[in-house]
Amino acid sequence: MTNQIARGGKSIYGAPLGILMLEARFPRIPGDMGNGTTWPFPVLFRVVRGASPERVVLNGARGLLPDFIAAAKDLVDLGAEGITTNCGFLSLYQAELAAAVGVPVATSSLMQVPWVQAMLPPGKRVGVVTVSAGSLTDAHLDAAGVPRDIPVAGTEHGREFFRVLIKAEKNDMDVALARQDILDAGADLIRRHPEVGAIVLECTNMPPYAAALAEATGLPVYDIYSMVTWMFAGLRPKSW
Structure with missing residues (x-):
């Protein structure tokens, strides 16, 4: 039997994509980004507290960048190798998030x-x-x-x-x-x-x-x- 070495360094394995979620309570039906059954591969979710859809869409996500950076870093620490977000209006933070987390980021x-x-x-x-x-x-x-x-x-x-x-x-x-x-x-x-x-x-x-x-x-x-x-x-x- 060939010797095998398992490499560590992450908290969670097998879910390389992290999704930053807005804080909301509406139904997330299959196909919605926030429904786990939508994806044909495992994902990691992280809710950004205080980032309501109204605040992000209608109010320009003002004041939320530090919270999104912290949440993205947490996902990377858990094991995410790429980050995306739960709102297309977060394109505003594309450059900042990509610079902060050290992995590929697609915000919108x-x-x-x-x-x-x-x-x-x-x-x-x-x-x-x-x-x-x-x-x-x-x-x-x-x-x-x-x-x-x-x-x-x-x-x-x-x-x-x-x-x-x-x-x-x-x-x-x-x-x-x-x-x-x-x-x-x-x-x-x-x-x-x-x-x-x-x-x-x-x-x-x-x-x-x-x-x-x-x-x-x-x-x-x-x-x-x-x-x-x-x-x-x-x-x-x-x-x-």
Whole structure:
């Protein structure tokens, strides 16, 4: 029998991806980033206390950077080899988190926009569906490498998604109404910007509705699931 040496240095093994979670109580259905069954690989979760969706999305995450850095460092100490976050609006902290933790960091699904744009034919553009178009500033876009004039549609005027996830008006959610809010935002995006050839979903709670949106629009749809599974593929390349 060949001698084997097991290497130590971590607290937890087999879960190389760490997810920084906002503090919220809404339902996290399968497909949501905060549902453990969403991922085809083990992940480590860490809730950042005080980082409510309303504070992060509507108030620019002001004052929360030290808390996110501390939580990210904790995940790395536990064994995470890459860090991502539970809100696309945390692109604001991309540079600071990447500099602080010493492992790859992908704060926002919006970081996919340049990749997707590079795949599109001439004359076509990436469009973004976000939980709150009114809160998505040039600073968020700049931090993720997204053009400031990108077509955007939000869900803040819908009936369910925004008021449950961001305003925390209740702890339950009508999934059909939430899905319709996403479809309505996608339809609005295409109506105002017919040149859109692919959609990136900013919000990490939107992947459960990505397939429905792709079917309704006939366009490719990318989200935090597509980005994180790509990121994981680099952390754990398949052995052939």
